[in-house]
Amino acid sequence: MYYKTKIEDTVRIPPYKFDEPLNKVAIQTLNETYEGRLDKKLGLFICVNDIDEIGEGKLIMGDGAAYHNVVFEALFFKPEQYEILEGEVIEIVDFGAFVRIGPMDGLIHVSQVTDDYINFDAKRGALIAKESNKSLDEGDLVRARAVSVSIKDESTNNMENTRKSKIGLTMRQNNLGRFEWIEEAKQKSMG
Structure with a gap:
């Protein structure tokens, strides 16, 4: 916020x-x-x-x-715990996805991407759900909820400070996830 x-x-x-x-x-x-x-x-x-x-x-x-x-x-x-944030996936790693939310980055751990089992596709650089075949790639726009926020208080003028701060995100709730997933869920519920 x-x-x-x-x-x-x-x-x-x-x-x-x-x-x-x-x-x-x-x-x-x-x-x-x-x-x-x-x-x-x-x-x-x-x-x-x-x-x-x-x-x-x-x-x-x-x-x-x-x-x-x-x-x-x-x-x-300052992101607040439980706040809904929108951002862009900037990096995919084997343990999750880093998301740029405003001027800071948050992490969506693989366990928080979907309810489905997630595999890391190293060649493609993507996270892929085993059952639903949903994928999360760099550049995807997502909506997530902040589940943990730890701001490190630093008085020096250094961008390293933002990297020391931790923002944990989840997409395992209704109306969260990749924008396309949210739209698909809306279409299914409408009929």
């Missing part, structure tokens, strides 16, 4: 940017500072939407930059 949150901070505006619009430079600087950061409570920082308040600049001896206290609105992404 995406959240908007108000944050207070101080932004450093370097002297070579004094001639540019203050709000624009402050938003750009804040985005560079926070991009890719994870917070256990807020989730993954996406961007600064707007600056609500910007204080008068202060100078610090020995630094030509201006420091402004700001209150800004930021957008975060």
